Amino acid sequence: PIFDLLDEPVPVLLVDDIESNLLALEAALASPSLRLVSVQSGAEAIALLQRQDFAVVLLDVHMPGMDGFEVAR
Secondary structure: HHHHHOOOOOEEEEEEEEEEEHHHHHHHHHOOOOOEEEOHHHHHHHHHHHHHOOEEEEEEEOOOOOOOHHOOO
């Protein structure tokens, strides 16, 4: 894969309020070429995004409190 050409793992943020969904994503995406970071709320995602950059954000649209559309805005 193209990611194997990079010196550092590509940071990917996974956001879902359902833990089993996060576990499934982590299992499907597991690779030494990716650095997966998982959080369970929009607020956690925003706080993390303010501190560090991610190449990709996989974001659940339906979450309590702050939905995925609000997080994306």
